[in-house]
Amino acid sequence: MRRFAARTLPLQRKAASLSGRQGGAGSSCRQAKELVVGSSDCTWFGTEAGGMKSLCASVARNSYSPRKRSCFTNRRQEMNKLNRSTFAAAIILIGAVLAGCQSVPTAKLIHATTDAPAAIGPYSQMVQSGDLYYLSGVIPLTMDGRSISGNNVEEQTRVVLDYINATLRSQGMGMGNVLMSNVYLVDLNQFPAFNKVYAEYFSSAPPARATVQVSRLPRDVQVEIAVVARR
Secondary structure, three states: OOOEEEOOHHHHHHHHHHHOOOOHHHHHHHHHHHHEEOOOOOOOEOOOOOHHHHHHHHHHHHOOOHHHHHHHHHHHHHHHHHHHHHHHHHHHHHHHHHHHHHOOOOOOEEEOOOOOOOOOOOOOOEEEEOOEEEEOOEOOEOOOOOOEOOOOHHHHHHHHHHHHHHHHHOOOOOHHHEEEEEEEEOOHHHHHHHHHHHHHHOOOOOOEEEEEEOOOOHHHOOEEEEEEEEO
16 A cells, blocks of 8 residues: 655645646646655555545545644644754853863963072972962061061061062062962961051952961971962
C-alpha cells in the first residue's frame, strides 16, 4: 500500500477546492495528486488501489480536520523551540569562550624601588600578578638597611608606612590602592599608639586588616606591615 501525505494545510485546502471545480474528477485528481506527496506521520490519504477519485475525496474530507491542523501546529512549535534552544546554546558557548579569554593567567612580575630599603634575603620587595600587587613585610630600617629607624612604635610605624607608600608610588599607585594589610606587633599594648599613626595614612575607605602579636620580629623592631594592593 502506498500512502500519500499532505505537506501543509493550505495544500490540502487547495486540493479539496480542485475536486469541486468544473473539468471532471480526472483532471482535478491529477492536480490533487501533485499536491499530495511523500510520507507524513500526521495525515494519510487513500491508497493507490483505491483510485484517484477516492484520493480526491479523502483530501476533501481531511482538509479541515482539527487533528491534522493540531499536528502541523505542534511540529512548527517544536521546530521553533529547537531553534530557540540552539540560539541560547550558541550564546552560552560564546560567553564561555570570552570568559576563558579574560581569565588567562598573567606572568609573575617582580618590582623594586630605591625609595625603600632593598631586599636583603631570598624575597622581592613587590610581586605583581595581573592587577594585584603583593608587598613583602616592611620593617623600619634605614635606607642602607644597616640599622633601625625610630625609637618607639609610633616612629617606627610612620617609617614603615612611608616605605610602603613609596613602593606603591613607584608603580603609579598610593595608599588608596591597598586592599589588605597584615600588621605584626611585638606588644599589643602598643596597639593604640600604632593605630593612631596608621589612621593618618588610611583616613578614607581603609583596607581590610589583620593585627597579631608575635614574640619577636627581625632586627628586634616593634612593628612590621605587609600589604596587598590592586591597581
